[in-house]
Amino acid sequence: MTGPDPTPGRPGRARWVLGGLLLAVPLALAVAGPPAAGEPAPPGVPFAAGTGPLGTDFVGRDVWWQVLSGGRAVVTVALAATGLAYLAGAPLGLLAAMTRRRLLDELLMRPLDLLLAIPSMLLLILLAAAAPPGPPGLVPIVAAINLPEITRICRAAALESAAGPVMEAMLGQGEGWWRRAGYAARSMLRTLLADLGVRVVGALYLVATASFLGIGVPPDAADWAVMVDRNRAGMFVRPEAVLVPALLLVSLAVGLNLLFDQIRTRRTA
Amino acid sequence: MIMHGYVVRRLSLGLAQIVLVTALVFALTEALPGDAAVVLAGDAPDPGRVARLRHELGLTGSAAERYTGWLLGVLRGDLGTSMIAGRPVAAFIAESGPPTAQLAAITLLLLVPLAVAGGVAAAVRPGRALDRVISGTSVALYAVPEFALAIVLGAVFALRLGWLPPTAIGAGGDLLADPAVLVLPVLVLLARPICSISRLVRGGMIDALGSGYAAHARRLGLAPRRVRWAHALPNAVTPAVQQLARTTDWLLGGVITVEAVFVVPGLGSALTGAVAARDVPVILALALLFAATTVTVNLLADIAAYRLAPRSDGAG
Numbered sequence: 341m342t343g344p345d346p347t348p349g350r351p352g353r354a355r356w357v358l359g360g361l362l363l364a365v366p367l368a369l370a371v372a373g374p375p376a377a378g379e380p381a382p383p384g385v386p387f388a389a390g391t392g393p394l395g396t397d398f399v400g401r402d403v404w405w406q407v408l409s410g411g412r413a414v415v416t417v418a419l420a421a422t423g424l425a426y427l428a429g430a431p432l433g434l435l436a437a438m439t440r441r442r443l444l445d446e447l448l449m450r451p452l453d454l455l456l457a458i459p460s461m462l463l464l465i466l467l468a469a470a471a472p473p474g475p476p477g478l479v480p481i482v483a484a485i486n487l488p489e490i491t492r493i494c495r496a497a498a499l500e501s502a503a504g505p506v507m508e509a510m511l512g513q514g515e516g517w518w519r520r521a522g523y524a525a526r527s528m529l530r531t532l533l534a535d536l537g538v539r540v541v542g543a544l545y546l547v548a549t550a551s552f553l554g555i556g557v558p559p560d561a562a563d564w565a566v567m568v569d570r571n572r573a574g575m576f577v578r579p580e581a582v583l584v585p586a587l588l589l590v591s592l593a594v595g596l597n598l599l600f601d602q603i604r605t606r607r608t609a
Numbered sequence: 610m611i612m613h614g615y616v617v618r619r620l621s622l623g624l625a626q627i628v629l630v631t632a633l634v635f636a637l638t639e640a641l642p643g644d645a646a647v648v649l650a651g652d653a654p655d656p657g658r659v660a661r662l663r664h665e666l667g668l669t670g671s672a673a674e675r676y677t678g679w680l681l682g683v684l685r686g687d688l689g690t691s692m693i694a695g696r697p698v699a700a701f702i703a704e705s706g707p708p709t710a711q712l713a714a715i716t717l718l719l720l721v722p723l724a725v726a727g728g729v730a731a732a733v734r735p736g737r738a739l740d741r742v743i744s745g746t747s748v749a750l751y752a753v754p755e756f757a758l759a760i761v762l763g764a765v766f767a768l769r770l771g772w773l774p775p776t777a778i779g780a781g782g783d784l785l786a787d788p789a790v791l792v793l794p795v796l797v798l799l800a801r802p803i804c805s806i807s808r809l810v811r812g813g814m815i816d817a818l819g820s821g822y823a824a825h826a827r828r829l830g831l832a833p834r835r836v837r838w839a840h841a842l843p844n845a846v847t848p849a850v851q852q853l854a855r856t857t858d859w860l861l862g863g864v865i866t867v868e869a870v871f872v873v874p875g876l877g878s879a880l881t882g883a884v885a886a887r888d889v890p891v892i893l894a895l896a897l898l899f900a901a902t903t904v905t906v907n908l909l910a911d912i913a914a915y916r917l918a919p920r921s922d923g924a925g
Contacts, residue, residue, distance in 0.1 A: 355745065457626050457907075458633065459899045461862035465884050466637040466892075541752045549866055552756040553881065568760055575775075579764055586760040590753050597752035 355598050363595030366588045370411030380405050386574070395578050397571050403581045409562040410585060414551065415592075417475045418544040421482035425490050425539070428483070430525070430532070433494025437502045438521055449495065452488040460485045464546065468556035478556040482546050486539060493535055497528035537600025541593060548589055564589050616912065623904040628680070630900040631893055635676045638889050645692035645887045666692050679893060688897075689890035693883075698894045701879065709864055709875035715791060716798045716860060721853070724803050725846065728810025729837065732845075735815055744811065747804035755863045759797045759870040766793065776872040794867045801863065802856040806849050813845030820844075847914045854910035857903055 383401050397403050436448040455463075463485055471477035501507060501524050510520050551557045551565035559570070564585035571581040646662035663669055670678075682689055688698040731743040750758075767775035774790050817823060818841050826836045865877030876895060883891035 355748075454626060454629050454633070457900055457903055458630050458896070459858050459861040459903060461865050462634070462880065462896060462899055465865075465881060466634065466641070469884050470637065470640045470642065545752065545754050548754045549756060549862070552754070553866065553869055565754075565756070568756065572760075575764070575768065579768065582760055583764055586757045589757045590761065593752035593754065593757075594749045597748055601748045 359595050359598030362591045366592035370415040373408035374412050397581050406562050410564045413475050413563045417478050417547045420479045422539050422543045424483035425486040429487050429490035430494045433491045434498050436495045437498035456488045473558050497531035498524045501527035534604050541597050627900045634896040639672050648886050688894045691891050693886045693888045698890050705876050705879040708873050715795050724806035727807035731811045732814030750800050751804035755797050755866040794871050798863050809849040817841035817845040850910050850913050854907045857906045
């Protein structure tokens with residue numbers, strides 16, 4: 341997506357530190373939060389001071405408990421969906437790039453172009469309405485939305501080596517299809533690693549937005565994005581019930597992108 | 610003329626794409642559990658009543674029949690009738706279209722000059738303070754989901770400072786009549802596309818300014834300003850123009866979120882409502898509208914890219 345960064349004196353260290361710090365807080369909460377949260381306290385009065393440091397939410401549950409348990413779903417679904425999309429997209433792209441038959445290439449890629457023409461949010465809303473709510477239903481949907489772009493990038497990355505001199509030599513020596521596919525797969529790995537960050541951030545964006553819109557999640561799920569949506573009614577009384585999860589999501593997204601961008605510029609420099 | 614044949618080919622391809630998208634969306638609505646009859650029957654899902662409603666709504670035929678019926682209607686200029694509201698879909702869209710169109714138009718109007726100016730300003734002295742600030746901000750902002758940004762901005766500017774209204778409630782269908790309600794939604798919609806496009810412009814500008822023809826233009830004694838804007842920029846914005854087309858997809862998604870956060874009665878709200886109510890004619894009309902917009906914008910972008918840098922493969 342973004343080209344190589346030819347900046348001479350890169351603003352390296354500051355961005356590494358900032359990105360790392362921004363990512364560390366939400367990530368630590370997502371990983372260590374759920375076990376640390378323990379059993380939920382019995383619900384009290386909605387949007388009251390409550391017993392926890394952040395008061396209570398729209399149905400009187402402890403907001404701090406929700407903050408502790410609400411990060412895991414977003415992070416896991418985003419990572420799982422990205423993984424699943426690569427699992428399906430990489431072989432498809434490789435196959436399309438390796439084939440000598442134009443028809444097979446078109447047959448693989450044209451339907452994905454069609455999928456790209458559907459606005460992703462429309463696709464998300466429709467698919468989620470048909471799937472059971474909850475993380476297991478959301479993973480394949482987000483993966484499916486990311487599939488066309490990932491396949492295109494895999495195909496483009498593999499095509500460079502599939503049409504290159506090494507491949508010609510391998511063909512000339514009569515190397516088998518699997519050996520050649522293995523070579524093309526190894527050579528596209530570099531491009532894929534540079535692109536990985538964009539994909540993870542994109543998946544995170546989709547998962548959080550879907551959860552906020554109430555798509556594909558139970559309405560009372562312990563989830564940062566759902567908290568932002570459901571606690572908006574008490575924004576005047578208890579803004580922290582909305583702002584803390586919103587800022588955690590912002591911090592997660594910004595941290596991830598800063599770090600991935602640093603990795604990318606370093607690789608291309 | 611090459612250009613002419615190219616446009617005709619792309620147009621027919623785009624039309625086929627739009628029809629296929631609506632077919633796919635129709636197939637997806639078929640897969641949804643329940644239909645409009647079940648929704649209308651509400652709390653009393655008496656099987657006889659549901660069957661009667663289904664008959665009245667014309668939901669009894671096969672899926673292929675219903676889709677062909679819809680498609681033929683569209684060719685005659687008839688988008689059908691909303692199953693839930695009982696009104697023509699065209700009237701429905703005429704009502705919720707303007708707020709979304711206003712949001713999108715203002716965003717695009719501001720987006721292009723701001724993104725180009727930001728990208729060029731950053732590219733003039735790469736690595737210096739201004740570039741670092743612009744590039745750093747764009748990397749950071751790029752990833753933030755619209756709803757989170759909207760909530761944070763709303764908390765600061767609407768709740769704490771009280772400068773702007775927190776929602777568009779009360780503004781009705783015409784947002785332009787009350788420009789203050791537009792500020793926060795447009796800011797939120799701008800954030801993501803501005804980052805990606807200014808980054809692309811910056812990268813393209815750095816390449817173009819370092820290229821042989823830019824050096825040659827400078828050697829000929831042309832003013833740096835002229836080299837920058839008249840010679841380097843047209844080549845530098847080509848990838849950005851194509852990214853601008855992808856931005857329509859973001860804008861559509863962003864509009865849905867922004868309308869939900871700021872309570873704007875636009876197409877995004879209409880879409881979420883229609884899917885929840887299984888109102889297939891409205892869903893199909895919106896899919897048609899969105900797909901047509903996406904295809905048209907992509908076509909325009911490819912043509913613009915072709916005009917700006919004829920050597921690049923516009924079909925790519």
